[in-house]
Amino acid sequence: MIAAVCALPLLISSLHAAGGFYGxxxxxxxxxxxxxxxxxxxxxxxxxxxxxxxxxxxxxSDAVVLFDGTEATVSxxxxxxxxxxxxxxxxxxxxxQCVPGSGFVRSKEEFADCQLHVEWSAPSEVHGDGQGxxxxxxxxxxxxxxxxxDNYNNPxxxxxxxxxxxxxxxxxxxxxxxxxxxxxxxxAFRRPIYKDGQLVDPGYLTVFCNGVLLQDHTPLEGGGGHxxxxxxxxxxxxxxxxxxxxxxxxxxxNIWIRxxxxxxxxxxxxxxxxxxxxxxxxxxxxxxxxxxxAKLEGKEKLLSLLESLCYANDGGAKTQATRMVDTFAAExxxxxxxKIESKKADVVxxxxxxxxxxxxxxxxxxxxxxxxxIVTAHGWDxxx
Ligand code: MG
Numbered sequence: 551m552i553a554a555v556c557a558l559p560l561l562i563s564s565l566h567a568a569g570g571f572y573g574x575x576x577x578x579x580x581x582x583x584x585x586x587x588x589x590x591x592x593x594x595x596x597x598x599x600x601x602x603x604x605x606x607x608x609x610x611s612d613a614v615v616l617f618d619g620t621e622a623t624v625s626x627x628x629x630x631x632x633x634x635x636x637x638x639x640x641x642x643x644x645x646x647q648c649v650p651g652s653g654f655v656r657s658k659e660e661f662a663d664c665q666l667h668v669e670w671s672a673p674s675e676v677h678g679d680g681q682g683x684x685x686x687x688x689x690x691x692x693x694x695x696x697x698x699x700d701n702y703n704n705p706x707x708x709x710x711x712x713x714x715x716x717x718x719x720x721x722x723x724x725x726x727x728x729x730x731x732x733x734x735x736x737x738a739f740r741r742p743i744y745k746d747g748q749l750v751d752p753g754y755l756t757v758f759c760n761g762v763l764l765q766d767h768t769p770l771e772g773g774g775g776h777x778x779x780x781x782x783x784x785x786x787x788x789x790x791x792x793x794x795x796x797x798x799x800x801x802x803x804n805i806w807i808r809x810x811x812x813x814x815x816x817x818x819x820x821x822x823x824x825x826x827x828x829x830x831x832x833x834x835x836x837x838x839x840x841x842x843x844a845k846l847e848g849k850e851k852l853l854s855l856l857e858s859l860c861y862a863n864d865g866g867a868k869t870q871a872t873r874m875v876d877t878f879a880a881e882x883x884x885x886x887x888x889k890i891e892s893k894k895a896d897v898v899x900x901x902x903x904x905x906x907x908x909x910x911x912x913x914x915x916x917x918x919x920x921x922x923x924i925v926t927a928h929g930w931d932x933x934x
Pocket of ligand 1: 685686687695697698794796
């Protein structure tokens with residue numbers, strides 16, 4: 551990303567693509583400028599395919615596949631009662647089926663913030679009612695249940711409905727297919743964050759069922775429980791995914807999970823960051839640009855030094871840049887009138903940058919006034 555700065559053709563028009571001098575600069579809680587090309591590109595993920603009733607889809611390329619219909623992937627799971635033992639749940643026709651009485655299954659691998667895809671199917675032969683019909687559950691970090699229940703034509707208490715955050719919040723809709731058909735849950739999970747024993751983020755669940763939004767960033771409230779209202783509480787750093795044995799032979803297929811980058815509140819660099827984290831990030835970006843500037847010459851070097859000042863001030867970089875700006879201004883001043891037009895692009899470019907740095911109180915340069923005068927005198931600031 552930083553390398554792109556030196557690779558840019560140094561024309562005025564290219565400034566719009568450069569890291570600095572374009573949008574509002576970094577500030578106390580944003581380490582990057584608006585439209586900042588130094589901000590890392592999103593990592594490439596090959597998307598998967600959607601499932602049909604007949605056939606499960608393909609997971610995206612960066613997913614951890616927990617169950618893909620094969621016996622081999624059952625080894626990703628253990629018995630929750632006896633974690634040293636394999637699960638007694640069985641693989642049938644490419645599905646992982648709950649064996650009533652065998653207990654929950656839990657993933658060997660543990661996860662924190664994640665995107666989870668899981669498909670389930672309640673028995674087509676309907677037995678029981680209320681919470682007794684096709685009941686299972688998806689337990690994020692083993693702590694909080696997204697309810698799995700055959701509610702196709704089966705009322706129950708709303709906060710225990712399919713797609714509820716069990717005991718916390720009902721789903722916004724009943725978007726279930728018939729029992730025996732495949733239901734698709736797509737879940738985004740964020741664990742609670744505590745600092746110094748204080749809750750700073752309650753954690754959230756977002757749930758889609760068959761493409762319909764059921765939970766929209768629902769606060770976890772500590773995760774619900776049966777008959778018991780929990781309070782906000784710390785979760786571990788990571789935990790296993792668990793699937794519930796509630797006495798019904800519910801089937802699962804196509805289970806995959808993507809670990810998500812940390813939130814700003816959890817030490818990540820997405821969204822609005824703390825002042826301390828922002829300052830550290832800005833210092834790192836500035837240092838990388840200066841490291842790159844040290845390998846450059848002439849104008850490329852100057853532009854990189856000036857760009858670095860947008861992220862963090864540095865006496866050495868400012869002094870070096872000032873010397874180079876002064877030298878450039880002196881050269882322009884000494885340029886004969888009939889040759890000055892050939893310097894237009896460079897003068898306008900540097901003038902724009904110095905104006906930007908002054909406007910946002912990033913840095914002042916004594917030579918800026920003289921460059922601005924030249925630009926104005928030749929009408930180079932007028933749009934044609
Ligand atoms: Mg359940």
